Amino acid sequence: MEYYLNVKILHMFCAYVSVTLFISRLLLDSLGKVGWRHSPARYLPHINDSVLLTLALTLLVIGPWQPLAHSWLGTKILLLMGYILAGSKAFKLALPVKRRLVWAVLALLQLAGILYLAINKPLLFS
Ligand code: HEM
Incomplete structure (x- = not known):
């Protein structure tokens, strides 16, 4: 439980990174710039989302939810x-x-x- 706040802050950080990466990719597509699929923008969101969900599960294990x-x-x-x-x-x-x-x-x-x-x-x- 003593790490709870740190895990929550990291979870929130990854959540806002995830939102930013998602909206950025939508904007790039809407501008016709589909080439991000051949850049790190293809896999970075998956890495961030995996960390986000791992932290979410950690919150469930160590928290009251x-x-x-x-x-x-x-x-x-x-x-x-x-x-x-x-x-x-x-x-x-x-x-x-x-x-x-x-x-x-x-x-x-x-x-x-x-x-x-x-x-x-x-x-x-x-
Ligand atoms: C299996 C998926 C998820 C689980 C089990 C989960 C679990 C939780 C829990 C238990 C909290 C409460 C922490 C607290 O207030 O003490 C929390 C907070 C939060 N979660 Fe998640 N989460 C998940 C996915 C996500 C996703 C996908 C996002 C956004 C992209 C997100 C964004 C947030 C934010 C912004 C907070 C902090 C809210 C605040 O107190 O201001 N979570 N999450």
Whole structure:
């Protein structure tokens, strides 16, 4: 428990790096600069997201939170799954641009939901 605050700060840091990398890649695609797929921008987000999720699991192990008891957290995990799915589709060059745009909007909405739930921790079902 003594490391809890450090792990939380690192988790938050990786979360904001993840958001920045995700939005940057969407912006590059929207400008027609799809070449980031041949640069470190292809794998850096995966490394950061792996650290983010490892820290998230560490928070669950050493902290007081339980996804089934704390509805904001359970909902956040469900949104995360939707975000991963929508995010991966948004970057699929094989899909038509309009469809990728829809996936991108869905991913951003779910990302906003994840951040809202993380920051406000509302009581959703009681
Ligand atoms: C399996 C996935 C995840 C789990 C289990 C998880 C777990 C947690 C927990 C337990 C906290 C509460 C820490 C506390 O207030 O003491 C937290 C905070 C936070 N999480 Fe996550 N998280 C996950 C994924 C994410 C993702 C994908 C993001 C954003 C991209 C994110 C962003 C944040 C932020 C910004 C906070 C700090 C909120 C604040 O108190 O200001 N988390 N997370």
